[in-house]
Amino acid sequence: MKDVAREAGVSASTVSRVLTGRTPVVPAKRTAVERACKKLGYQPDGLAAALRNRSSQSVGILVPDIENPIFPAVIRAAEHELARTAVDVVLCDADNDVAVEARRLDTLLRRRVDALLVCPVHREGSAPALRVAARRVPTVQLDRYALADVDFIGTDQVSGMTQVVDHLRVRGVRTAVFVGGYPGMSSLTERAHAFERACADRGIEARRTVAVRFPDAESGRHYARTLLGGATLPDAITCANDELALGIMVELRAAGIRCPEDVLITGHDDVPAAEYMGLTTVNQSLPDKGREAARLLCHPSTSPRQVRLTPTLVPRASTDRDTPAYAVGGVAAEGSHA
Amino acid sequence: MKDVAREAGVSASTVSRVLTGRTPVVPAKRTAVERACKKLGYQPDGLAAALRNRSSQSVGILVPDIENPIFPAVIRAAEHELARTAVDVVLCDADNDVAVEARRLDTLLRRRVDALLVCPVHREGSAPALRVAARRVPTVQLDRYALADVDFIGTDQVSGMTQVVDHLRVRGVRTAVFVGGYPGMSSLTERAHAFERACADRGIEARRTVAVRFPDAESGRHYARTLLGGATLPDAITCANDELALGIMVELRAAGIRCPEDVLITGHDDVPAAEYMGLTTVNQSLPDKGREAARLLCHPSTSPRQVRLTPTLVPRASTDRDTPAYAVGGVAAEGSHA
DNA sequence: CACAATCCTGAAATCGAATGCAGACCGAGG
DNA sequence: CCTCGGTCTGCATTCGATTTCAGGATTGTG
Numbered sequence: 001m002k003d004v005a006r007e008a009g010v011s012a013s014t015v016s017r018v019l020t021g022r023t024p025v026v027p028a029k030r031t032a033v034e035r036a037c038k039k040l041g042y043q044p045d046g047l048a049a050a051l052r053n054r055s056s057q058s059v060g061i062l063v064p065d066i067e068n069p070i071f072p073a074v075i076r077a078a079e080h081e082l083a084r085t086a087v088d089v090v091l092c093d094a095d096n097d098v099a100v101e102a103r104r105l106d107t108l109l110r111r112r113v114d115a116l117l118v119c120p121v122h123r124e125g126s127a128p129a130l131r132v133a134a135r136r137v138p139t140v141q142l143d144r145y146a147l148a149d150v151d152f153i154g155t156d157q158v159s160g161m162t163q164v165v166d167h168l169r170v171r172g173v174r175t176a177v178f179v180g181g182y183p184g185m186s187s188l189t190e191r192a193h194a195f196e197r198a199c200a201d202r203g204i205e206a207r208r209t210v211a212v213r214f215p216d217a218e219s220g221r222h223y224a225r226t227l228l229g230g231a232t233l234p235d236a237i238t239c240a241n242d243e244l245a246l247g248i249m250v251e252l253r254a255a256g257i258r259c260p261e262d263v264l265i266t267g268h269d270d271v272p273a274a275e276y277m278g279l280t281t282v283n284q285s286l287p288d289k290g291r292e293a294a295r296l297l298c299h300p301s302t303s304p305r306q307v308r309l310t311p312t313l314v315p316r317a318s319t320d321r322d323t324p325a326y327a328v329g330g331v332a333a334e335g336s337h338a
Numbered sequence: 339m340k341d342v343a344r345e346a347g348v349s350a351s352t353v354s355r356v357l358t359g360r361t362p363v364v365p366a367k368r369t370a371v372e373r374a375c376k377k378l379g380y381q382p383d384g385l386a387a388a389l390r391n392r393s394s395q396s397v398g399i400l401v402p403d404i405e406n407p408i409f410p411a412v413i414r415a416a417e418h419e420l421a422r423t424a425v426d427v428v429l430c431d432a433d434n435d436v437a438v439e440a441r442r443l444d445t446l447l448r449r450r451v452d453a454l455l456v457c458p459v460h461r462e463g464s465a466p467a468l469r470v471a472a473r474r475v476p477t478v479q480l481d482r483y484a485l486a487d488v489d490f491i492g493t494d495q496v497s498g499m500t501q502v503v504d505h506l507r508v509r510g511v512r513t514a515v516f517v518g519g520y521p522g523m524s525s526l527t528e529r530a531h532a533f534e535r536a537c538a539d540r541g542i543e544a545r546r547t548v549a550v551r552f553p554d555a556e557s558g559r560h561y562a563r564t565l566l567g568g569a570t571l572p573d574a575i576t577c578a579n580d581e582l583a584l585g586i587m588v589e590l591r592a593a594g595i596r597c598p599e600d601v602l603i604t605g606h607d608d609v610p611a612a613e614y615m616g617l618t619t620v621n622q623s624l625p626d627k628g629r630e631a632a633r634l635l636c637h638p639s640t641s642p643r644q645v646r647l648t649p650t651l652v653p654r655a656s657t658d659r660d661t662p663a664y665a666v667g668g669v670a671a672e673g674s675h676a
Numbered sequence: 677c678a679c680a681a682t683c684c685t686g687a688a689a690t691c692g693a694a695t696g697c698a699g700a701c702c703g704a705g706g
Numbered sequence: 707c708c709t710c711g712g713t714c715t716g717c718a719t720t721c722g723a724t725t726t727c728a729g730g731a732t733t734g735t736g
Binding site for chain 2: 043044045046047048050051056058065066067069071072073075076079080083086088089090091092093095103106107109110111112136246249250271272273276277
Binding site for chain 3: 711
């Protein structure tokens with residue numbers, strides 16, 4: 001910066017004023033400074049500015065597992081929204097481990113992020129570290145909550161599950177099970193409760209809620225195998241997320257059980273594979289969630305806010321025998337490519 | 339920090355020495371400082387340290403589209419490897435747009451990242467901005483290259499395509515097409531060339547290479563529709579990535595064309611949906627790629643390095659009529675869940 | 677016991693940009 | 707011509723941690 005000042009024949013203060021643009025500078029010097037910047041290829045140091053301004057113009061995003069496709073979609077939308085105000089994103093992955101998560105929170109705070117967007121790994125396990133963080137910087141919980149008195153952006157699970165159960169009822173389902181009982185994630189717990197409630201209200205026998213070791217495809221397969229060894233199939237299997245549903249679907253089909261002829265299956269989240277596989281699921285509009293999260297981050301509030309977006313059911317072949325199994329709805333899978 | 343110093347009855351220098359641990363401090367003062375830190379809830383300011391050390395202890399990762407599942411897997415592995423040396427990741431998404439990409443490079447440099455990992459959006463379009471960046475900080479190109487004299491970590495496309503073509507030849511394929519000609523991505527261009535070469539060497543008639551508007555599922559569907567309107571099907575359709583292959587698969591099946599009975603289809607990258615759908619594809623070991631990228635980032639070199647990892651073919655139902663369409667290989671889909 | 681060698685410590689300078697303050701400069705009005 | 711109001715500029719300080727340097731305390735040795 002001093003070099004630029006010398007080159008332009010002004011003081012460093014003036015260079016700073018030209019660059020920030022907050023204070024008027026006489027046109028002649030302004031252009032001289034701009035010319036000097038270009039000539040020397042000068043690029044301001046964001047760290048120094050951040051130190052002085054006590055604001056790093058960055059937010060931290062911490063997710064339990066970036067390979068879960070719901071997160072990239074949210075991150076992308078949030079990042080684009082934030083870029084509009086020159087804020088950028090420091091991303092961390094907690095590896096589904098509360099200890100790693102706590103360390104990542106620490107490094108983010110150390111880096112003086114202006115705000116935090118966190119999807120807690122575990123309802124109870126994540127709470128202590130998250131509380132400490134939330135006291136230091138504005139924090140928004142994404143998708144799952146661990147603290148009641150901190151901003152939260154998530155999905156209206158009651159709406160989603162009600163849509164699923166209504167959809168099943170219309171198709172004549174009398175008995176159903178819910179797969180994906182998992183106390184560590186508030187989102188899944190809410191889905192389980194909403195499912196049971198909706199079934200009760202509609203006279204569907206919610207045979208039971210199946211707890212899983214972890215809500216992934218392997219657990220789905222495992223459950224499918226126990227189902228194959230057991231007695232009668234329910235009319236429908238509703239899963240807490242798509243991975244469970246897809247795992248079940250694959251395993252049952254391998255055993256010759258047809259879907260939707262023998263059993264209806266639903267998932268949740270609308271991951272890309274759900275479309276290819278014709279899995280009926282619930283779509284959360286992740287871009288909206290990301291944008292909304294960005295807005296909460298940018299406009300901190302003293303009183304905790306809860307935002308819940310309403311999801312929409314996406315009916316596909318796994319619950320509708322009139323839809324050929326591979327005839328995926330008109331819209332193409334979005335985006336991905338290598 | 340001064341507060342801690344006062345509380346502990348020492349100077350700020352001593353506090354710094356205790357915290358960095360590079361200089362010896364007598365035990366009594368050391369514990370006093372540690373106690374004071376805990377008592378005051380002191381947390382060092384990483385920005386100030388970065389300013390003074392002229393190293394932000396962070397690297398920038400810039401990908402064209404974080405929703406493409408190959409990137410989260412690489413990012414995750416890289417992030418974990420980097421975390422071992424207390425380096426963290428500033429992530430940006432270029433939105434498949436070279437102009438956005440250039441802006442993101444600028445903000446990353448401004449933030450004084452110690453190194454850059456970039457998957458260029460476009461072979462020619464990304465070159466100018468990337469060249470500027472590479473002159474300032476150690477840069478590694480990921481998966482696609484735009485500059486010949488800058489580190490590159492990617493896949494041995496010849497190996498992958500050779501495995502695919504060998505696999506097809508054993509299954510009696512005589513004619514094949516390659517779908518996914520796309521000049522903007524070096525990886526896809528290399529795959530196309532490798533495919534043609536492998537076919538020529540093995541006496542398979544490479545009927546033609548189909549160019550696409552963009553290598554996504556929609557392009558795959560579009561190609562499938564033109565195929566349905568045309569003359570005879572080739573024996574095999576080899577795609578530049580899984581999204582193209584899945585789009586084709588879905589559209590052909592909807593039209594009653596069976597895979598693998600009527601046509602063999604292969605993809606590339608082994609995205610999660612490929613496993614569920616039983617798509618034969620090529621797996622790149624993305625975690626290895628991420629780790630290797632992290633290593634290149636941490637140990638800059640003056641002479642440009644090219645690292646190519648050898649991928650492995652993953653045979654599935656789409657090329658093997660003995661495998662039931664849904665009987666996915668023994669290993670469960672990894673990781674993802676909501 | 678004296679002197680040297682060693683070990684620690686604190687004061688001060690540094691990284692690069694932003695800004696309060698005071699002074700320079702200009703034009704207008706008395 | 708002097709003064710006042712206003713605009714712009716530069717000096718010096720600040721943000722918070724690190725590091726050099728020099729001096730003080732301590733220990734060891736002859």
